[in-house]
Amino acid sequence: xxxxxxxxxxxxxxxxxxxxxxxxxxxxxxxxxxxxxxxxxxxxxxxxxxxxxxxxxxxxxxxxxxxxxxxxxxxxxxxxxxxxxxxxxxxxxxxxxxxxxxxxxxxxxxxxxxxxxxxxxxxxxxxxxxxxxxxxxxxxxxxxxxxxxxxxxxxxxxxxxxxxxxxxxxxxxxxxxxxxxxxxxxxxxxxxxxxxxxxxxxxxxxxxxxxxxxxxxxxxxxxxxxxxxxxxxxxxxxxxxxxxxxxxxxxxxxxxxxxxxxxxxxxxxxxxxxxxxxxxxxxxxxxxxxxxxxxxxxxxxxxxxxxxxxxxxxxxxxxxxxxxxxxxxxxxxxxxxxxxxxxxxxx
Amino acid sequence: xxxxxxxxxxxxxxxxxxxxxxxxxxxxxxxxxxxxxxxxxxxxxxxxxxxxxxxxxxxxxxxxxxxxxxxxxxxxxxxxxxxxxxxxxxxxxxxxxxxxxxxxxxxxxxxxxxxxxxxxxxxxxxxxxxxxxxxxxxxxxxxxxxxxxxxxxxxxxxxxxxxxxxxxxxxxxxxxxxxxxxxxxxxxxxxxxxxxxxxxxxxxxxxxxxxxxxxxxxxxxxxxxxxxxxxxxxxxxxxxxxxxxxxxxxxxxxxxxxxxxxxxxxxxxxxxxxxxxxxxxxxxxxxxxxxxxxxxxxxxxxxxxxxxxxxxxxxxxxxxxxxxxxxxxxxxxxxxxxxxxxxxxxx
Numbered sequence: 001x002x003x004x005x006x007x008x009x010x011x012x013x014x015x016x017x018x019x020x021x022x023x024x025x026x027x028x029x030x031x032x033x034x035x036x037x038x039x040x041x042x043x044x045x046x047x048x049x050x051x052x053x054x055x056x057x058x059x060x061x062x063x064x065x066x067x068x069x070x071x072x073x074x075x076x077x078x079x080x081x082x083x084x085x086x087x088x089x090x091x092x093x094x095x096x097x098x099x100x101x102x103x104x105x106x107x108x109x110x111x112x113x114x115x116x117x118x119x120x121x122x123x124x125x126x127x128x129x130x131x132x133x134x135x136x137x138x139x140x141x142x143x144x145x146x147x148x149x150x151x152x153x154x155x156x157x158x159x160x161x162x163x164x165x166x167x168x169x170x171x172x173x174x175x176x177x178x179x180x181x182x183x184x185x186x187x188x189x190x191x192x193x194x195x196x197x198x199x200x201x202x203x204x205x206x207x208x209x210x211x212x213x214x215x216x217x218x219x220x221x222x223x224x225x226x227x228x229x230x231x232x233x234x235x236x237x238x239x240x241x242x243x244x245x246x247x248x249x250x251x252x253x254x255x256x257x258x259x260x261x262x263x264x265x266x267x268x269x270x271x272x273x274x275x276x277x278x279x280x281x282x283x284x285x286x287x288x289x290x291x292x293x294x295x296x297x298x299x300x301x302x303x304x305x306x307x308x309x310x311x312x313x314x315x316x317x318x319x320x321x322x323x324x325x326x327x328x329x330x331x332x333x334x335x336x337x338x339x340x341x342x343x344x345x346x347x
Numbered sequence: 348x349x350x351x352x353x354x355x356x357x358x359x360x361x362x363x364x365x366x367x368x369x370x371x372x373x374x375x376x377x378x379x380x381x382x383x384x385x386x387x388x389x390x391x392x393x394x395x396x397x398x399x400x401x402x403x404x405x406x407x408x409x410x411x412x413x414x415x416x417x418x419x420x421x422x423x424x425x426x427x428x429x430x431x432x433x434x435x436x437x438x439x440x441x442x443x444x445x446x447x448x449x450x451x452x453x454x455x456x457x458x459x460x461x462x463x464x465x466x467x468x469x470x471x472x473x474x475x476x477x478x479x480x481x482x483x484x485x486x487x488x489x490x491x492x493x494x495x496x497x498x499x500x501x502x503x504x505x506x507x508x509x510x511x512x513x514x515x516x517x518x519x520x521x522x523x524x525x526x527x528x529x530x531x532x533x534x535x536x537x538x539x540x541x542x543x544x545x546x547x548x549x550x551x552x553x554x555x556x557x558x559x560x561x562x563x564x565x566x567x568x569x570x571x572x573x574x575x576x577x578x579x580x581x582x583x584x585x586x587x588x589x590x591x592x593x594x595x596x597x598x599x600x601x602x603x604x605x606x607x608x609x610x611x612x613x614x615x616x617x618x619x620x621x622x623x624x625x626x627x628x629x630x631x632x633x634x635x636x637x638x639x640x641x642x643x644x645x646x647x648x649x650x651x652x653x654x655x656x657x658x659x660x661x662x663x664x665x666x667x668x669x670x671x672x673x674x675x676x677x678x679x680x681x682x683x684x685x686x687x688x689x690x691x692x693x694x
Contacts, residue, residue: 002474010477054678079355080546088436089435089455089672091671102548107453108454116452120452123476127475128350129357131351147435200450202441202444325438327493328438336445338453
């Protein structure tokens with residue numbers, strides 16, 4: 001039986017498999033510590049397009065295409081696509097994946113969207129509504145700066161607490177046990193299995209600094225993580241890694257402190273995709289990377305690789321989102337956060 | 348067994364019940380033909396707030412509060428909330444429902460979001476992941492004009508093909524059969540049951556006129572409707588009403604023509620929430636109403652009432668969305684559409 005666990009968690013009766021995945025990134029990400037692991041690195045960040053938004057759409061289109069190809073599947077063999085991005089009205093998604101003609105369920109959770117799309121994808125498969133689904137999210141440094149902050153031409157200074165939005169898109173093809181067997185016979189994948197999820201709620205500590213998103217999101221990450229431990233009756237030691245999306249260096253310290261106050265020491269398990277993706281000293285990325293694409297490409301290229309190689313057996317993947325817009329920021333509102341946790345295990 | 352049907356449809360093994368619902372609207376909607384049916388009509392469209400965006404958040408908060416109250420449930424008895432709106436980064440939702448502290452799955456499908464939230468809500472319950480969930484969507488005339496078109500102070504002229512964004516929010520509490528029995532014992536609800544869904548794909552005929560959204564969305568409505576008939580092996584006559592969200596008068600004509608070309612005559616069943624909600628002659632709303640709130644408040648206040656009174660036995664409720672943003676419009680992109688269909692039956 002599929003289960004609702006505690007206040008905010010769910011567990012599928014049978015695991016849902018990540019059949020395969022893909023990561024497409026920009027030049028800066030390609031030059032970073034994970035650079036060699038990505039499926040595709042753009043020659044420049046326009047990806048042959050006329051606008052930043054079109055470039056981001058191309059990232060999604062390419063990521064889905066490569067993930068399908070690596071899974072040995074055509075678009076007709078995928079029932080639904082769960083997709084989202086950071087731009088107003090999710091236009092990177094709308095113009096990115098329309099050519100696939102796969103029924104679309106659009107999702108929005110700021111930079112937590114990758115976790116949300118995987119959660120809903122698992123629900124649809126474990127619930128018996130689909131055999132295979134795709135999940136894709138993206139961000140682009142230039143389209144995000146334009147959407148949330150200042151025109152790039154303005155050349156504004158960035159404080160050390162600021163993060164650098166990742167130019168990248170990660171796509172995942174999920175499938176049930178039968179789909180896994182079929183793939184296995186064909187000699188490809190699956191890469192890992194998803195065995196549980198904790199859905200986050202909005203947490204707002206009243207912080208208003210959009211140049212310190214890590215601090216804004218850390219309380220939400222702490223809330224989801226504590227709820228996860230309670231709902232699953234688990235402890236930090238049960239995971240090889242507890243991986244947040246884009247807290248960066250400031251947010252990481254806040255998260256570890258908040259969890260310590262609640263009786264959980266995650267300092268030896270915690271990893272943040274935003275800290276891993278750049279070398280902040282040489283790449284001038286300050287507190288780290290961020291964006292929907294940050295956790296998605298790191299999951300596809302790096303985390304799943306560790307699980308495939310059995311370097312790690314079980315991780316909690318927990319992308320974090322800051323629920324602001326240019327309008328809410330300019331109207332003086334706070335920056336609430338949200339985080340969704342997904343338990344991913346090696347096969 | 349829950350089922351995937353055909354290319355884009357799903358059918359839960361057991362129906363999922365709309366335990367109760369609520370509609371909160373602005374003054375213009377209160378003066379319209381459905382005015383007396385809404386749960387709450389604001390005294391003015393600011394709803395006691397300092398900004399249009401906060402006013403829209405208040406609509407969502409009130410709608411969820413009233414829907415929970417009418418269902419006889421506390422927020423702790425709802426596992427997830429599926430919520431969205433039209434504003435960039437869904438800020439009406441983020442600042443509207445955060446006080447409820449219910450785990451949130453944010454959704455975006457432009458004005459089709461109400462259909463998407465119900466679809467995902469049904470999946471989560473029928474899949475065994477939740478007993479009860481809430482679904483809420485909203486729009487606000489002034490926040491939408493600011494987000495998509497011109498400042499209200501500019502006083503721009505609106506062509507006759509334009510629609511008027513509904514100020515309103517509709518919230519729905521869904522539950523499984525056991526939840527229904529519990530509610531029935533308490534003497535409240537349920538209002539209707541959901542027995543099937545068809546998930547839409549993006550359809551883009553290349554139209555670029557953001558002042559004629561009905562024509563932009565009609566091809567998506569036609570696509571989802573045709574797919575629905577194929578997947579369920581049904582015909583227009585199987586439904587008392589086939590109800591689109593906000594095609595308005597121009598879009599309605601396009602939809603009926605497109606379906607006729609494909610061999611389906613829906614002219615006697617078709618109804619559009621955008622046409623019903625205003626008296627366009629006296630209220631100067633041109634082609635009709637639109638927005639996430641349009642279909643949601645019409646479903647809650649009018650459609651469910653007809654089903655409760657057994658005036659209608661079975662309807663296909665199909666909100667329609669136009670996937671544009673100010674940025675995509677200004678960059679000369681087309682306005683793609685999407686539509687999600689939900690089969691709702693009387694009990």
